[in-house]
Amino acid sequence: MSYNVALIPGDGIGPEIVEQAVQVLDTAGKKFGFTLNYTKLLMGGASIDVHGIPLTDETIETAKKNDAVLMGSIGGDAKTSPWYKLEPSRRPEAGLLKLRKSLNLFANLRPAYLYKELKDACPLRDEIIGDGFDMMIMRELTGGLYFGERKTVEENGVKKAIDTLTYDENEIRRIAKRGFDIAMKRRKKVTSVDKANVLDSSRLWRSVVEEVAKDYPEVTLEHMLVDNCAMQLVRDPKQFDVILTENMFGDILSDEASMVTGSIGMLSSASLNETSFGLYEPSHGSAPDIAGKDIANPIATILSAAMMLRFSLNLDEAADAIENAVSQVLKDGYRTGDIMSEGCTKVGCKEMGRLIAERV
Amino acid sequence: MSYNVALIPGDGIGPEIVEQAVQVLDTAGKKFGFTLNYTKLLMGGASIDVHGIPLTDETIETAKKNDAVLMGSIGGDAKTSPWYKLEPSRRPEAGLLKLRKSLNLFANLRPAYLYKELKDACPLRDEIIGDGFDMMIMRELTGGLYFGERKTVEENGVKKAIDTLTYDENEIRRIAKRGFDIAMKRRKKVTSVDKANVLDSSRLWRSVVEEVAKDYPEVTLEHMLVDNCAMQLVRDPKQFDVILTENMFGDILSDEASMVTGSIGMLSSASLNETSFGLYEPSHGSAPDIAGKDIANPIATILSAAMMLRFSLNLDEAADAIENAVSQVLKDGYRTGDIMSEGCTKVGCKEMGRLIAERV
Numbered sequence: 001m002s003y004n005v006a007l008i009p010g011d012g013i014g015p016e017i018v019e020q021a022v023q024v025l026d027t028a029g030k031k032f033g034f035t036l037n038y039t040k041l042l043m044g045g046a047s048i049d050v051h052g053i054p055l056t057d058e059t060i061e062t063a064k065k066n067d068a069v070l071m072g073s074i075g076g077d078a079k080t081s082p083w084y085k086l087e088p089s090r091r092p093e094a095g096l097l098k099l100r101k102s103l104n105l106f107a108n109l110r111p112a113y114l115y116k117e118l119k120d121a122c123p124l125r126d127e128i129i130g131d132g133f134d135m136m137i138m139r140e141l142t143g144g145l146y147f148g149e150r151k152t153v154e155e156n157g158v159k160k161a162i163d164t165l166t167y168d169e170n171e172i173r174r175i176a177k178r179g180f181d182i183a184m185k186r187r188k189k190v191t192s193v194d195k196a197n198v199l200d201s202s203r204l205w206r207s208v209v210e211e212v213a214k215d216y217p218e219v220t221l222e223h224m225l226v227d228n229c230a231m232q233l234v235r236d237p238k239q240f241d242v243i244l245t246e247n248m249f250g251d252i253l254s255d256e257a258s259m260v261t262g263s264i265g266m267l268s269s270a271s272l273n274e275t276s277f278g279l280y281e282p283s284h285g286s287a288p289d290i291a292g293k294d295i296a297n298p299i300a301t302i303l304s305a306a307m308m309l310r311f312s313l314n315l316d317e318a319a320d321a322i323e324n325a326v327s328q329v330l331k332d333g334y335r336t337g338d339i340m341s342e343g344c345t346k347v348g349c350k351e352m353g354r355l356i357a358e359r360v
Numbered sequence: 361m362s363y364n365v366a367l368i369p370g371d372g373i374g375p376e377i378v379e380q381a382v383q384v385l386d387t388a389g390k391k392f393g394f395t396l397n398y399t400k401l402l403m404g405g406a407s408i409d410v411h412g413i414p415l416t417d418e419t420i421e422t423a424k425k426n427d428a429v430l431m432g433s434i435g436g437d438a439k440t441s442p443w444y445k446l447e448p449s450r451r452p453e454a455g456l457l458k459l460r461k462s463l464n465l466f467a468n469l470r471p472a473y474l475y476k477e478l479k480d481a482c483p484l485r486d487e488i489i490g491d492g493f494d495m496m497i498m499r500e501l502t503g504g505l506y507f508g509e510r511k512t513v514e515e516n517g518v519k520k521a522i523d524t525l526t527y528d529e530n531e532i533r534r535i536a537k538r539g540f541d542i543a544m545k546r547r548k549k550v551t552s553v554d555k556a557n558v559l560d561s562s563r564l565w566r567s568v569v570e571e572v573a574k575d576y577p578e579v580t581l582e583h584m585l586v587d588n589c590a591m592q593l594v595r596d597p598k599q600f601d602v603i604l605t606e607n608m609f610g611d612i613l614s615d616e617a618s619m620v621t622g623s624i625g626m627l628s629s630a631s632l633n634e635t636s637f638g639l640y641e642p643s644h645g646s647a648p649d650i651a652g653k654d655i656a657n658p659i660a661t662i663l664s665a666a667m668m669l670r671f672s673l674n675l676d677e678a679a680d681a682i683e684n685a686v687s688q689v690l691k692d693g694y695r696t697g698d699i700m701s702e703g704c705t706k707v708g709c710k711e712m713g714r715l716i717a718e719r720v
């Protein structure tokens with residue numbers, strides 16, 4: 001079998017981590033009998049440098065023709081990079097938002113998992129970690145404050161800015177269904193997070209989620225206010241299985257959850273639409289300060305590639321093999337600098353990629 | 361000197377913790393030569409039970425006539441309490457929001473402080489705690505998504521909900537000034553938190569904060585995106601002095617920060633307007649499950665009372681005395697159940713109040 005994959009290496013450490021993911025994918029391809037045909041696309045700063053804008057319509061059209069997109073990371077150092085002298089709609093991140101919307105990638109899956117081997121890197125005490133934790137954040141990605149109308153006006157000499165948070169019941173229903181579907185394959189618990197004591201959109205969210213829940217009698221649903229969830233992630237992350245939430249809350253909570261695991265260089269993500277198409281990228285950023293030094297951790301990108309095989313290409317076996325190879329490399333004591341600990345062997349980005357490929 | 365203080369005991373553990381704060385205040389009054397005249401007011405569930413609504417106009421008017429308001433906690437168990445069968449605008453929390461707005465309490469100060477004596481209750485590892493941390497969250501409290509227009513409509517049979525996030529430059533300027541003023545009395549660092557890569561309101565926020573910063577050349581200003589801040593609070597809370605942010609982000613981050621300290625039963629808060637008037641309340645909730653059992657921790661309320669003396673009544677010495685009494689009681693090994701640890705003496709709510717009053 002052969003599939004078409006668009007590669008968006010992006011900025012900062014993006015190109016080097018994507019290179020390692022490709023190496024691992026190709027090794028898996030040889031072993032499990034599939035071929036991936038790659039098309040490289042420019043986005044973010046890399047696209048600004050060439051086209052003056054972070055995402056061209058041609059790039060969107062090409063991306064759509066592929067079976068999936070594998071991305072590195074987007075953006076640079078906001079303090080020093082000339083990209084951030086541009087107006088907001090022309091900056092690197094605007095490309096990412098436009099791509100999400102153009103490809104209708106409404107379902108963002110962010111696993112937040114504690115790697116037993118990396119327990120020491122977890123900021124939480126051992127009593128709280130217990131036997132470890134394993135959550136899936138299901139974040140709505142194409143609605144809410146991110147894509148509502150916004151404007152800045154001047155009234156009687158006073159500047160005023162307005163952003164709009166909108167959700168309709170269809171947008172909520174489709175993400176809720178995805179959340180419950182995922183929960184059915186996991187520990188069958190959904191925590192729906194909102195601010196229903198304040199927001200109309202959250203009250204609609206809650207009622208639609210309850211409606212959807214009726215089709216999943218085996219799944220336990222609980223509602224949690226976003227401020228409480230931000231506390232509970234620190235107090236007792238073990239309690240969570242699937243966290244289902246809207247775009248902005250998901251942005252904040254998924255970053256908090258990934259830091260709580262202590263394994264941020266290890267966390268992948270998938271952004272899916274109604275079809276099998278998806279965009280896959282690490283949860284971490286572009287780390288411009290260490291770009292090009294061959295010290296970045298490619299594991300999050302390699303695990304994102306595994307997610308791609310599973311969700312978009314239906315190659316479960318190969319996905320398993322890659323995930324197992326990552327576990328094995330950790331068990332064998334290899335670490336990049338960000339997850340280094342005593343008694344382990346420190347390796348660079350390329351070497352880590354090679355070690356994982358070897359174990360696929 | 362004599363001052364007028366409105367008391368809002370509220371719901372759940374509210375009445376019992378406020379009672380202890382009053383005892384401590386009266387002891388301080390005797391020692392430092394001031395009298396407080398209290399007027400008890402109903403709000404939240406307690407008001408619903410009597411008036412059918414969580415806050416009457418008479419209550420607002422009476423509150424305004426006082427020098428300050430000391431509050432317990434508002435709300436009940438959303439799953440079991442009949443208050444939550446009412447429509448949202450009639451529920452307990454709606455009273456709190458209405459009071460904030462009616463009294464123009466735009467500046468919400470939430471200290472997030474690690475008590476050395478309670479280090480073991482902190483969920484973070486000792487390496488991260490280091491010498492401890494001490495932040496002040498300055499949250500804008502009368503704008504943003506909380507008070508923007510909202511509605512739920514039906515278009516072609518599809519329900520749609522809209523909330524609006526609005527800030528004008530005057531609203532931002534006054535809270536920013538408060539943030540910098542507080543920073544001048546602390547470690548002279550302000551971290552302004554926004555989502556300027558997405559929201560117009562955040563871009564306006566950032567530019568006004570930068571303008572205000574010019575009047576405070578001694579203060580170091582940094583901008584941080586809200587998702588990153590949610591991570592940094594877990595990764596390295598020591599880096600923060602004053603966190604300055606808008607209403608919803610402040611709601612989420614202040615709760616996260618208070619949990620990160622591990623001392624949530626200890627954290628006070630103040631909500632101020634342009635005058636010396638203020639509303640003081642613990643950061644924690646109404647804990648209906650333990651109400652009336654004399655086991656609640658009154659310390660957050662007692663420390664809120666100390667903040668009241670300092671900010672609204674200009675009684676710094678008495679405020680210091682109360683804060684020192686709290687430290688002393690912890691050093692002497694007394695603990696309520698929520699902060700109990702080995703080798704300490706467990707006491708109830710009343711006894712804790714008495715022990716602190718004794719040390720004022």
Ligand SMILES: CC(C)[C@H](C(=O)O)[C@@H](O)C(=O)O
Nearest residue numbers: 093094096097251557558587
């Ligand atoms: C870069 C930014 C616009 C983006 C977001 O807020 O969604 C990022 O933080 C993320 O979570 O993918």
Ligand SMILES: CC(C)[C@H](C(=O)O)[C@@H](O)C(=O)O
Nearest residue numbers: 197198227453454456457611
């Ligand atoms: C009760 C609720 C409306 C309130 C808020 O969101 O402001 C609370 O969470 C708080 O932080 O004081």
